[in-house]
Amino acid sequence: xxALALLVLVALTAEAALPPPGRFQRTNRRxxxxxxxxxxxxxxxxxxxxxxxxxAGLPSAANLCDTLTAxxxxxxxxxxxxxGTMASGSQRTLSAAGSPTPSTQTDTYCPxxxxxxxxxxxxxxxxxxxxxxAGVTNQPSALTACALxxxxxxxxxxxxxxxxxxxxxxxxxxTSGAATATCTARNTTPTASATGTxxxxxxxxxxxxxxxxxxxxxxRIYLDGTAGTAGTALSPATLNSxxxxxxxxxxxxxxxxxxxxTLGSFVTDTQLDATAMARIARAVxxxxxTGARGEALSETRASVQFCESSDGTGTLLPSNRLCVTxxxxxxxxxxxxxxxxxxxxIDNAAWADVGTPTVTANSVVSPGGTLTADTIDDNDGAAxxxxxxxxxxxxxxxxxxSCYAKAGTLAKVRLSLDGxxxxxxxxxxxxxxxxxxxxxxxxxxxxxxxxxxxxxxxDTGTVYVWGxxxxxxxxxxxxxxxxxxxxxxxAEVPYFTLTSAPALLSHEVTVDTPxxxxxxxxxxxxxSAGANRTEMYVGAASNLECDFIVGGVAYAxxxxxxxxxxxxxxxxxxxxxxxxxxxxxxxxxNSTARSFTQFSGATRVYVGxxxxxxxxxxxxxxxKGVKADPNGARFR
Amino acid sequence: MRxxxxxxxxxxxxxxxxxxxxxxxxxxxxxxxxxxxxxVRVSDECLAEYPALKRYETVRFPVLxxxxxxxxxxxxxxxxAAQGSxxxxxxxxxxxxxxxxxxxxxxxxxxxxxxxxxxLTRVRSASKFVIPDCRGADGGWVDNHAPVACTQLDxxxxxxxxxxxxxxxxxxCLDAPTGVVYAGERLEDSL
Numbered sequence: 001x002x003a004l005a006l007l008v009l010v011a012l013t014a015e016a017a018l019p020p021p022g023r024f025q026r027t028n029r030r031x032x033x034x035x036x037x038x039x040x041x042x043x044x045x046x047x048x049x050x051x052x053x054x055x056a057g058l059p060s061a062a063n064l065c066d067t068l069t070a071x072x073x074x075x076x077x078x079x080x081x082x083x084g085t086m087a088s089g090s091q092r093t094l095s096a097a098g099s100p101t102p103s104t105q106t107d108t109y110c111p112x113x114x115x116x117x118x119x120x121x122x123x124x125x126x127x128x129x130x131x132x133x134a135g136v137t138n139q140p141s142a143l144t145a146c147a148l149x150x151x152x153x154x155x156x157x158x159x160x161x162x163x164x165x166x167x168x169x170x171x172x173x174x175t176s177g178a179a180t181a182t183c184t185a186r187n188t189t190p191t192a193s194a195t196g197t198x199x200x201x202x203x204x205x206x207x208x209x210x211x212x213x214x215x216x217x218x219x220r221i222y223l224d225g226t227a228g229t230a231g232t233a234l235s236p237a238t239l240n241s242x243x244x245x246x247x248x249x250x251x252x253x254x255x256x257x258x259x260x261x262t263l264g265s266f267v268t269d270t271q272l273d274a275t276a277m278a279r280i281a282r283a284v285x286x287x288x289x290t291g292a293r294g295e296a297l298s299e300t301r302a303s304v305q306f307c308e309s310s311d312g313t314g315t316l317l318p319s320n321r322l323c324v325t326x327x328x329x330x331x332x333x334x335x336x337x338x339x340x341x342x343x344x345x346i347d348n349a350a351w352a353d354v355g356t357p358t359v360t361a362n363s364v365v366s367p368g369g370t371l372t373a374d375t376i377d378d379n380d381g382a383a384x385x386x387x388x389x390x391x392x393x394x395x396x397x398x399x400x401x402s403c404y405a406k407a408g409t410l411a412k413v414r415l416s417l418d419g420x421x422x423x424x425x426x427x428x429x430x431x432x433x434x435x436x437x438x439x440x441x442x443x444x445x446x447x448x449x450x451x452x453x454x455x456x457x458x459d460t461g462t463v464y465v466w467g468x469x470x471x472x473x474x475x476x477x478x479x480x481x482x483x484x485x486x487x488x489x490x491a492e493v494p495y496f497t498l499t500s501a502p503a504l505l506s507h508e509v510t511v512d513t514p515x516x517x518x519x520x521x522x523x524x525x526x527x528s529a530g531a532n533r534t535e536m537y538v539g540a541a542s543n544l545e546c547d548f549i550v551g552g553v554a555y556a557x558x559x560x561x562x563x564x565x566x567x568x569x570x571x572x573x574x575x576x577x578x579x580x581x582x583x584x585x586x587x588x589x590n591s592t593a594r595s596f597t598q599f600s601g602a603t604r605v606y607v608g609x610x611x612x613x614x615x616x617x618x619x620x621x622x623x624k625g626v627k628a629d630p631n632g633a634r635f636r
Numbered sequence: 637m638r639x640x641x642x643x644x645x646x647x648x649x650x651x652x653x654x655x656x657x658x659x660x661x662x663x664x665x666x667x668x669x670x671x672x673x674x675x676v677r678v679s680d681e682c683l684a685e686y687p688a689l690k691r692y693e694t695v696r697f698p699v700l701x702x703x704x705x706x707x708x709x710x711x712x713x714x715x716x717a718a719q720g721s722x723x724x725x726x727x728x729x730x731x732x733x734x735x736x737x738x739x740x741x742x743x744x745x746x747x748x749x750x751x752x753x754x755x756l757t758r759v760r761s762a763s764k765f766v767i768p769d770c771r772g773a774d775g776g777w778v779d780n781h782a783p784v785a786c787t788q789l790d791x792x793x794x795x796x797x798x799x800x801x802x803x804x805x806x807x808x809c810l811d812a813p814t815g816v817v818y819a820g821e822r823l824e825d826s827l
Contacts, residue, residue: 156776177776179822201820304820319820337731337816341797348780349795392800392815483779484767485798485823486816488730 046629047504049292050496050607051328056292058324060117062283064148064207064264072276075140075269080130080248082148082263083120092246092267098127098254105261107369108313121150121261123371127254131247139239140269145173145183146209147248148284151260152362152370154179154202158258161210161265162247170239173210173221174256175200183210185219187234188241194231196221201304203316203370203481205263207281213271214238224318225281227274261369289324291496295605297322301492305333306368306467306479312404312432313367316481322494323478328512328624330478331521331608335491338480339391340401340449340470345483346374346387354450355385366466367404367432373466375408378453381460384414386452391470392486393442401449402436402476403468410461412454417470418447423455427463438474475514477620491613494606495527501602505632506575507546509536512568512622517542522615523572524626525606532599533611536574538563546574546583550596557581560590569624573635584636602628667700667711669750671743673762674735675814682726690826692813694763695727698750701737710737713755727756730814734764765812766804767823770796777824784808798823 051058065079065087079087080094083104096102102122122130147160154175162172173183181200186193196219200206209222217237221228248265249258264284272280282288289297299322307323308314314325323329342348347361357376364373378385393399401417407427415422415437422437439447449470453463471477480487509523517538526534531552539545544559557574563585564570573584576598580591604611608623627635673696678689700711710732729735740747749755768786772778783793785806798812813826 179825303818338819342795345779348797349783349793350797352792480819482819483822484796485812485814487819487821488816489819 045292046506046508046627046634047502048295048496048498048605048626048628050605050626051324051624052292052627054292057290057294059282059286059289061119061286064146064280064284065266067280067283068266068268072268072270072272077266077268078132078246079266080122080262080264082122084122084130087266092132094130094132094246094248096128097131098129098250100125100128102128102130102249105365105369107365108309108311119263121263121369122249123261124249124257124259126257127250129247129250129252129254129257131250131252132245139170139241142211142213142215142271143171143267143269144209144211144272145171145246145265145267146207146280147173147265148205148207148263149249149258149260149265150205150263150369151175151200151202151258152372153259154200156259157256158260159247159249159251159256160208160258160262161249161267162251163267164245164247164251164253168240169251171210171212171219172251173208175258181206181208181221181223183208183219183221183231185210185212185217185231185234186240187217187236188238194219194234196228196231198223198226198228201316201318203368203372204304204318205285205315205369206318207284209272209277209280211271211277212239222274222277222281224285224287225278227277260371287321289322291605295496295498297494297496299492299494300490301333302490303487304481305489305492306481308367308434308479312434313369314479316368319490322492328622329494329607330620330622331523332492332494332606332613333478333489333620334613335489336472336477337486337488338469338471338477338482339393339399339486340389340468341391341482341484341486342389343468343480343482344370344372344466346376346451346465346468351387351389353385354388354452355380355383357385357387357453359387364406364464364466368467373404373406373464375462375464376451376453377408377462378410378460381458383457384452384454386414386450388448388450389468390446391449392445393447393470394472395443395445396441397472398438398440398474399442399447399470399472400436400438400474400476401468401470402434402479403451404432404466404479405435405451406430406432406464408462408464410454410459410463412456412459413463413465414450414452414455416448416450416452418442418449425455432466434476434479436476440474474516475620493609493613495604495609495611496607497604498602501528501600502630503598503600504534504602504628504630505577505598506573506627506629506634507534507536508571508573508625508627508635510624510626511570511572512624513563513565513570514621515566517563517565520615521621522606522610523608523621523623525604525609525611526602526628527604527606527611528599528602530611532602534574534598534602535610536572537610537615544572544574544583544585546581548574548576548581548594548596548598550599553596555581555594555596557583557592557594558590559583559585559588561585561588571635575632575635577632582636587636589636667702667709669740669747670699670701671738671740671746672697672699672710672735673738673759674732675730675763675765675816676727677730677814677818679726679728690813691821692730692817692823692826693727693758694760694811694813696743696746696757696759696762697755698747699737710735713750713752730816734815736762736764760811760813763811763813764801765798765815766801766809767798767812767827768796768806769808769810771827786810
């Protein structure tokens with residue numbers, strides 16, 4: 001009996017030693033800001049947050065050489081950093097060769113994420129390249145070759161990474177024309193080759209990878225971690241045995257150089273799989289921001305867009321990638337036509353001379369990191385000099401012309417659109433300024449868009465110009481590149497996916513507001529189905545309108561005052577306390593009595609957008625952060 | 637309000653919209669039959685299905701022109717509206733306000749295709765746009781090609797860029813299937 005009692009006591013003690021989560025083992029504490037932790041981890045995050053101060057969910061772009069795991073460094077692997085140094089442990093050393101030798105270029109590189117860090121990249125010119133010492137021969141049975149690159153233009157064949165001696169090659173990845181890249185393997189004959197293909201975007205940073213293994217003889221290609229069209233199987237599968245070297249951004253014969261920059265490249269003697277390709281791409285491109293708790297972001301936009309960071313530089317984003325920087329994200333853009341041609345080629349014949357300027361093409365690194373910005377030199381002290389283009393617009397409508405400009409020997413520039421001028425007299429010589437002018441009502445369907453050096457006829461000197469746009473409306477829109485034709489943009493729809501959402505009673509959006517608001521421009525929409533959603537948007541009096549829509553019935557509340565314009569960090573909140581819908585602007589709240597039961601199970605959070613297109617904001621607020629919580633008193 | 641905004645977006649400033657016809661729609665019921673000539677963008681699926689097509693094309697097809705609700709709308713042919721129709725998924729009109737809309741007296745064969753299974757007719761030469769032939773010897777496009785015989789009416793050279801057919805002259809003008817492309821796409825790939 002005594003032994004049995006002892007056994008029970010031991011058992012009870014053991015049970016008591018087990019970790020929670022019994023309700024009586026839990027103790028509530030106060031988190032930063034005074035909120036009860038409710039027994040949960042004290043991270044201060046709301047149930048949903050996008051772009052919190054901590055940066056949670058916003059990845060920074062990794063250095064390519066840092067993404068390889070130990071298991072992926074096989075055989076004669078090597079990795080070349082963007083500054084020309086080799087990664088520690090590389091089994092091969094690539095050295096600068098050719099003349100002129102490659103140069104390096106330092107840019108802000110921030111496709112997404114809070115850390116727009118400075119990155120050095122290799123800019124290849126003429127025969128310049130990085131290659132291993134001559135005479136290295138190795139024909140692995142499997143390989144992976146990757147290059148993190150941005151091509152200034154894609155009109156010609158440009159080598160990204162190649163296993164070649166200039167005459168014979170084993171494996172090479174190159175641009176293959178205007179908008180594609182291929183990775184090609186050649187077998188022992190060496191007459192047979194097979195090619196995989198992907199579609200590229202000029203000016204965008206891409207990770208192009210090719211893989212090969214003699215086990216199946218199929219050359220594969222990946223663009224930004226997604227498999228492209230694979231080649232056909234080589235037979236025999238054994239690779240060409242000619243003496244070959246690995247070369248970055250060129251061929252070893254100094255032909256077909258990349259006209260652009262390389263932010264890193266590597267080769268390893270193993271065939272990495274699709275999972276590894278995707279992992280490496282996400283790390284170096286940082287193109288998969290999430291909510292603070294990992295909620296997946298989905299973006300639909302079937303056109304490219306320049307994503308500008310707070311320092312004036314930026315990154316050209318391919319389709320379906322939302323512009324997220326450390327400054328937040330712009331509200332969703334609707335479809336619009338950008339009318340200017342040759343936006344990055346001020347020397348092109350689409351632009352005519354005003355006076356007798358001297359234009360030097362591709363003389364300066366652009367805000368996007370490409371060597372595509374032009375210099376305009378005005379040496380006439382008695383007249384304006386610059387370039388002019390006739391653009392097609394809708395008559396009697398407001399249009400805005402914009403250009404990125406930087407001081408050369410002169411810090412002044414004038415834009416003229418349909419005769420309306422806008423002057424800037426304080427251009428920086430170290431950073432880009434986006435200058436603009438708005439024509440309130442166009443005089444016809446064809447108007448003159450001019451960029452002129454100086455703001456007076458007596459001014460002389462040089463300015464650098466890039467990225468000139470003419471777009472509808474009175475405000476500057478995201479920069480859209482164009483070449484031989486005007487371009488239209490696709491309306492974008494960005495949203496985060498939620499799972500098991502409780503009834504969300506409190507919502508907050510922080511925005512940098514524009515100079516004016518478009519009515520019904522959306523800040524956020526929390527969506528379950530068309531009949532159940534909570535919407536935050538600009539009301540008819542430029543105030544905040546909160547619509548709690550449950551079962552198709554709208555329970556609305558309005559802020560008492562207008563949302564301040566041209567103001568940074570404006571806090572907008574919509575909440576329901578069981579009695580009132582409370583709409584607050586910077587803590588100033590207005591309550592409207594309503595009675596309803598908030599829905600649960602929201603599946604999407606649209607950021608800077610409604611649940612459908614047609615309610616995009618222009619002028620465009622910058623969405624600095626979005627929050628939602630089941631606590632109805634959390635955001636006021 | 638939502639509907640009105642959607643219409644403005646579709647037409648780029650002109651209040652016009654496009655609605656797919658239901659099976660009850662027919663010529664004369666809710667609109668007047670017309671022949672439209674439009675620049676269109678072809679979907680990825682159709683490019684794969686029909687290799688002869690380019691990303692941008694100029695096509696002619698019957699439409700119902702409807703002003704009954706105070707605005708201007710176009711109703712696409714019944715065959716295009718049918719669920720699962722490949723043609724419906726194929727094309728997207730780049731800019732309805734830039735379409736030529738003609739009477740059936742002018743284009744009777746087009747109007748007769750209202751019920752046809754494939755009511756689209758490819759008419760590149762009817763595009764309002766041309767572009768100089770800046771192809772090099774290897775067939776590739778040369779952006780900074782020397783001037784060719786496709787100039788402004790006053791003889792001015794505007795480079796290898798698209799322009800209105802009415803404002804260009806010369807034997808080296810190519811039919812351009814559109815004057816506006818999606819950002820990131822190239823008109824030259826559709827020549």
